Structures are given as C-alpha cells and as structure tokens.
Amino acid sequence: xxxxxxxxxxxxxxxxxxxxxxxxxxxxxxxxxxxxxxxxxxxxxxxxxxxxxxxxxxxxxxxxxxxxxxxxxxxxxxxxxxxxxxxxxxxxxxxxxxxxxxxxxxxxxxxxxxxxxxxxxxxxxxxxxxxxxxxxxxxxxxxxxxxxxxxxxxxxxxxxxxxxxxxxxxxxxxxxxxxxxxxxxxxxxxxxxxxxxxxxxxxxxxxx
Numbered sequence: 724x725x726x727x728x729x730x731x732x733x734x735x736x737x738x739x740x741x742x743x744x745x746x747x748x749x750x751x752x753x754x755x756x757x758x759x760x761x762x763x764x765x766x767x768x769x770x771x772x773x774x775x776x777x778x779x780x781x782x783x784x785x786x787x788x789x790x791x792x793x794x795x796x797x798x799x800x801x802x803x804x805x806x807x808x809x810x811x812x813x814x815x816x817x818x819x820x821x822x823x824x825x826x827x828x829x830x831x832x833x834x835x836x837x838x839x840x841x842x843x844x845x846x847x848x849x850x851x852x853x854x855x856x857x858x859x860x861x862x863x864x865x866x867x868x869x870x871x872x873x874x875x876x877x878x879x880x881x882x883x884x885x886x887x888x889x890x891x892x893x894x895x896x897x898x899x900x901x902x903x904x905x906x907x908x909x910x911x912x913x914x915x916x917x918x919x920x921x922x923x924x925x926x927x928x929x930x931x
Contacts (some may be wrong), residue, residue: 756830757781758792761815762792768819777802777809784831789813792826800829801841861887871899877928882911 757778762776781787789800789811801812811829819825825836845852850867852859878899883910887896896908905928912925 724842741895756828759827759829760824761819761827763819763821765821768815769817770817772812773815774803774810774812777811778829781811781829781831782809784832786828787811790828790830792828799841834910858890858892859886859888864908868898870904875904878904880907880910880928885909903929 752887752924757780759775761773761783785802787800789798790796791798798810798813803810803812815825824871827903841856843854843857845854851863851865853861854865863884867879867881870876870880872878883899885896886894888896889910898907900906903925914926918926
C-alpha cells in the first residue's frame with residue numbers, strides 16, 4: 724500500500740474570526756479510492772471548510788463521493804478550480820475534538836452520484852448566476868446594467884448583486900426602484916471619492 728503525505732487546510736469560522744490553520748493527513752491508495760485521515764490538531768474543529776489538492780488519481784474525474792468511515796455517512800464534496808489547480812472541498816460539520824482524527828474514503832462517482840447540494844456558477848458574459856441544487860441563490864452583475872429610462876443613463880451600474888433569492892425562491896432585492904434609482908441590490912458605494920483630481924459622490928449617481 725502506498726502512503727502519501729499531503730497538506731490539509733482547515734478554515735475555521737467563528738463569529739467574525741477567520742483563522743487559517745495547517746496540519747497533515749495521510750492518503751493511501753486502496754483500489755478504486757483513497758483513504759484520508761484528518762487531524763484536528765491543537766484545537767477542536769466544527770463547521771470548518773476543508774480543502775486539499777485534488778489527488779492525481781482523480782484528476783480526470785468530475786464527480787467524487789466522500790464517506791466518513793466511522794458512521795458510513797456520505798459527505799457532500801465538490802471539486803473547485805483554483806487558478807490552474809483543482810481542489811477537493813467539503814465541510815467538517817460535526818465536532819472533532821482537539822487531538823482527535825477522523826477517517827474518510829474518497830470513491831469515484833458518475834454524474835448520477837453528483838451531490839445535490841453542489842454549488843454551481845455560470846458566467847454568461849455579463850452576470851454570474853449562483854445556484855445550489857439547481858436553485859437560484861443570487862446573480863452578480865459584473866457588466867453594466869442599463870437604467871430603464873435612457874434619459875437617466877447616469878444610473879447605469881455594474882458590480883453589484885441582484886437578484887438575491889430566499890431558499891423558497893422569492894426575490895428579496897430590488898433594482899432601479901423609482902424612489903431610489905441610485906440603489907442597486909447589494910452594492911458598495913463610497914460617498915467621497917477623489918477621481919482625476921475632482922471629488923465625486925459614488926452613491927449619488929445623478930450628481931455626477
């Protein structure tokens with residue numbers, strides 16, 4: 724049996740604190756899959772995002788299945804593209820005490836075994852459409868969205884989120900509201916900007 728040493732990144736979220744911690748795990752080849760052993764290290768872990776470089780064995784796979792060995796539970800897992808590198812990502816939901824380890828097995832799985840909770844992002848050239856389980860979550864507008872009234876072209880806007888959906892599919896954001904046409908979904912605008920030597924109000928588009 725061949726044992727490989729690799730690095731594991733745990734991203735621990737607690738209130739407003741985001742800590743990135745490093746530890747190690749073992750990967751052993753075992754027929755059609757791999758066994759992983761994740762170590763908590765010096766502190767307890769829960770609801771941590773776990774990411775590892777995609778093992779070479781699975782470089783041509785689009786869908787994988789991850790099993791927690793102690794309770795035979797299938798864990799949602801997905802393959803992310805990070806620059807030129809692919810990573811395997813899942814969430815360590817249940818508590819893992821300090822100093823403890825947890826074992827998993829990764830198996831190949833076809834499209835029919837794809838996790839329903841998988842997050843997908845589609846870029847149509849103007850918008851990033853984010854979905855979970857094929858249900859819309861939000862749209863990020865990275866191209867300019869034109870104002871409905873073309874005599875108010877100063878309200879054209881890009882770089883904001885709209886629409887934003889509830890889990891039931893209801894849209895809870897707004898855009899180009901008649902009372903506040905300068906407010907666009909979820910956005911960030913600075914009220915005092917110095918651009919090309921002159922002061923601008925990034926929130927009050929009409930004043931420009």
